[in-house]
């Protein structure tokens with residue numbers, strides 16, 4: 001297939017691109033390398049994609065909000081499908097600055113769907129988040145009402161889900177909306193606790209821990225997420241599907257213990273007040289993903305966190321300077 005992959009320099013975009021290329025698809029990647037976190041880490045990911053399959057991968061540096069660029073891309077290449085992973089992600093930063101979240105996650109995503117309709121590209125896989133389930137009873141199922149988001153990030157993602165439905169209704173766009181649950185692994189996001197804490201523990205820096213650390217997350221390993229994302233390219237009409245770890249949710253304290261063991265160093269904890277935009281528990285019901293996509297996560301947290309710390313140690317010399325972490 002010929003696939004347009006937006007956000008291909010991002011964590012999930014990079015791994016999804018890798019698996020698509022390995023499966024023999026041709027991938028056109030788009031990313032604006034924004035500075036929400038280290039552009040050097042993003043460029044490293046794109047280099048990896050280019051080096052792995054030079055003939056099958058084309059990269060365009062640009063903004064999803066640039067309609068001219070979108071139209072040029074769609075005119076040049078007759079894509080079979082679009083995987084939209086370009087987004088402003090991160091709950092806490094969205095509270096400080098909501099506007100870029102709406103611009104990329106809703107307005108640019110809408111422009112992308114308009115371009116798809118104009119150029120008759122019928123399949124969209126797009127990323128949503130477990131953050132939309134805030135306040136609901138766990139485990140979270142796709143049928144639960146999610147109309148009370150706790151952060152501008154979650155609100156922007158919910159809005160994008162709804163807009164995608166409108167495009168499905170009006171134009172028959174086939175849409176798989178994937179609600180990812182806390183994704184982690186090698187080359188992950190420096191604003192998220194797994195890589196941030198790995199870095200802090202390895203360097204003896206204090207870990208900023210919000211609340212008592214007993215918040216639990218349904219951590220999902222990056223390769224599992226990328227596999228599920230590709231499986232969701234099949235025609236489905238309009239479906240919202242959870243992709244979650246499938247294990248018992250892991251507390252932040254437990255994650256720190258696994259990282260400490262793996263890095264053979266004790267963490268220095270710096271306690272911060274619980275953030276009201278945070279969730280105390282995320283847990284996915286993944287029956288629908290099993291049923292519709294034949295998807296099952298394969299990587300247990302102990303193994304996944306060990307792979308993250310091994311990657312960090314291998315890449316530490318250049319990476320450490322890049323991890324100026326957003327607060």
Ligand SMILES: NC(=O)c1ccc[n+]([C@@H]2O[C@H](COP(=O)([O-])OP(=O)(O)OC[C@H]3O[C@@H](n4cnc5c(N)ncnc54)[C@H](O)[C@@H]3O)[C@@H](O)[C@H]2O)c1
Pocket residue numbers: 006007008009010011012013030031032033034042062063064065084085086087088089090104108127128129130179180181182183184189
């Ligand atoms: N990582 C997680 O745990 C997680 C959990 C739930 C949902 N998600 C969702 O999955 C998707 C991918 O997340 P990620 O973790 O890979 O994030 P990421 O920040 O690593 O990747 C997003 C990429 O999109 C690019 N981008 C942002 N705005 C752009 C624009 N206007 N034009 C072009 N490129 C732009 C960024 O430069 C970045 O490389 C996002 O929609 C995110 O909300 C992620």
